[in-house]
Amino acid sequence: MDYRDPVWYGEGGMRFIWFNLMPWPHLPEDFREKYRSVWVDIPSSLYDPVRGHEVYNDYLDQLEFAETVGFDGLGVNEHHANAYGLMPSPTLMAAALARRTSRAALVVLGSSIALYDPPIRVAEEFAMLDVISGGRLVAGFPVGTSMDTNYAYGRVPATLRERYAEAHDLIRKAWVADAPFVFNGRFTQLRYANCWPKPVQKPRPPIFIPGGGSVETYDFCIENDYNYSYLSFFGYLRAQKLMANYWQRVAEMGADDSPYRATFAQCICVAETDAEAERLYGPHVSYFFNRCLHVYPGFADAPGYRTIKTIQAGFLNQLSRANLGHAATLSWQELIELGYIVAGSPETVRQRMEELIKGLRVGNIICLFQMGDMPSEKTCHSSELFARKVMPQLKGIWKDYHGDERFWIQPLPQRVVPGRATAEIRP
């Protein structure tokens, strides 16, 4: 099967979202020893805007490339004061992609809605993206990490979740209201809540909620038919308990068991052979686990960020001291065995991915190919091999659920090609 054959891509089946964290690739060799954290209090003197010009443009090129080789979605997200995530504004990145891509979903995972004043800003920006792209937006509503929301953006942890819930209600209401309405919240009061424009997708774009084990988030997703996205950097083997609990909750609440309800993020490295994968990608994976994930534990979990119920459920932050220190000490083989990375030849990767997809019961994969300081050439090589040799064999895993489009984009059948308005005009 030709990977460019439109019969299989974008037409149902497993969804593969090509995601770029946009890490800063020029952290010094001794970063771990010299600085206590990659996030929150990392000095911005380590950032160089001239090199940054290249970095942003290279990363956007990679995302555009991912569409051409057949990925179903392009993923961006929001982080603040973070040298491994250079997207304070994910909607800016999605806007850049909206005009340079034509088919893939724009998966904004997402905008941290509790950080916007007033949060109707997110309703507006998401609606703009959905309209510009002709209905290709996947709207992500993360609570946001403690580092982003509490430490970098100063939100009081005790009231963050209430703020989030209120922002969510405002956005949902603003998208469907046909006339201005009064919104009288505790954190936001609008006399004239009035969202112009409104999204193309009705009644709303698909909504993905990143979760990290907060039990309340399971119920929130199930009740609202939102996709539950577990964004871990630590692989599928360690995610099994959390996802099993999620599916148990789905069953308890009497919802159907469509795998498209769930998404998992996985670091993936593909080469012609297993040995070649280590040679090509090993140093960049090491950069990622050693330098990018070097987070000061004092920033990992502001008191009050997690509910007592969640602490009791036993899911401590994935960026806890134990996790972080551990990942940095692992060898390439150990990273593979523990499932932190899925790496090797196309056949090796296919086997592990199949195990992952079936084991976690997920219909969407957020694929992390660019890791640490991996250059574009290697990133694209790995991505293309995956798209060409692995993806087609995984597409049909959930064929019994084919046609379940509740959790995916519904673009306009006829979409404008950029340049149309001026094509006939000669300057």
Next chain:
Amino acid sequence: MSGRSFLLDVAGGRRKIRVFEAGDGPPLVFLHGAGGLAEESPFLSALARRWHVFAPLLPGYGDSEGGDTLPDMLAITLHSFDVIEALGLTRPYLVGHSMGGMIAAEMAAVAPNDVERLGLIAPAGLWLDDHPIPDLFATLPHELPELLFHDPALGERLMALDGDLDNPKLLEAFMIRNARQLTMASKLLFPVPDRGLAERLYRIRARTVIVWGEDDRMIPPAYCEAFRRGIAGTELVTIPAAGHMVIVEKAEAVVAALARLA
């Protein structure tokens, strides 16, 4: 403290809080800091030798409940008046340490006719750009003694976490206690421990004593001067060889300083 401890209904049952009570003499209400308060605190015993002490625990501390009804500074200030009312007290001595000092000062500013004698021990509540206060919420447990005590070794012994934090059950218990306490504290102190008190200090009419440990590395003594300037006619007592936990390191000296209010 040889005294008693009881649960108190506050604000028509909206909150139920733990109160430690001991001693004889004029009534004194003590408001604890962000780290909470143990019933057997030697500082409470020292206070109890001069006063009839009531030490209420904020919701989130000990078995006090109802923090959901206290979203912000104003709510917590009014709650503290509700506690005094529920205790049946009229214009008690009002003393607070650190975050408790911030609440006490706020109470004295909001209702100047209801607070006659005010003791502020290393209070929080002001912010000076030239003297940044360390971020309590990004501090790991093992880093605290250095910030809180003149003698960090003593601090380490006193703050020794009960039991082994590698034991998941104990770790969970520790995390839950810490999360409950600091969730409440964050409403006053996160991300910057300033809720506008500086603009209201002028309203305070209570006789006020400010007590500070000279080696306070949490809230540096520069703040002592800022409070003194803000509250007319304040008495100032600084205590050598004491840090932010001056009530632990020099309990008797703090009590002697507060006695100036008599």
